[in-house]
Amino acid sequence: MTPETSTSTDVAAVTTRLRKLNSKASQLKLDLHDLAEDLPINWENILDLARRTYDAYAEIALLENELRAGAAGGTGKGAGA
Numbered sequence: 542m543t544p545e546t547s548t549s550t551d552v553a554a555v556t557t558r559l560r561k562l563n564s565k566a567s568q569l570k571l572d573l574h575d576l577a578e579d580l581p582i583n584w585e586n587i588l589d590l591a592r593r594t595y596d597a598y599a600e601i602a603l604l605e606n607e608l609r610a611g612a613a614g615g616t617g618k619g620a621g622a
Contacts, residue, residue, distance in 0.1 A: 552611055559604045566597035 573594050576583060 548611070552608065555604055555608055555611075559601065559608070562597060562601050562604065566594065566601060569594040569597055 569590065573590050576586060576590055
């Protein structure tokens with residue numbers, strides 16, 4: 542595999558991961574909103590749901606930065622780095 546092919550494959554993999562993660566994060570955001578509207582019912586779930594939502598958006602930010610770095614001519618890092 543040539544470096545160009547490897548890079549385009551990496552970008553495609555990150556883009557696919559980002560698309561799936563955006564969908565998951567959007568659902569978590571809606572779930573968090575619904576939970577907030579129903580308070581005080583299920584208040585015990587706030588921290589867990591908020592953490593999962595935070596983690597999803599934090600990973601999105603990392604992947605977007607990785608894509609920007611790759612587009613700017615950087616070598617980029619693997620999604621697991």
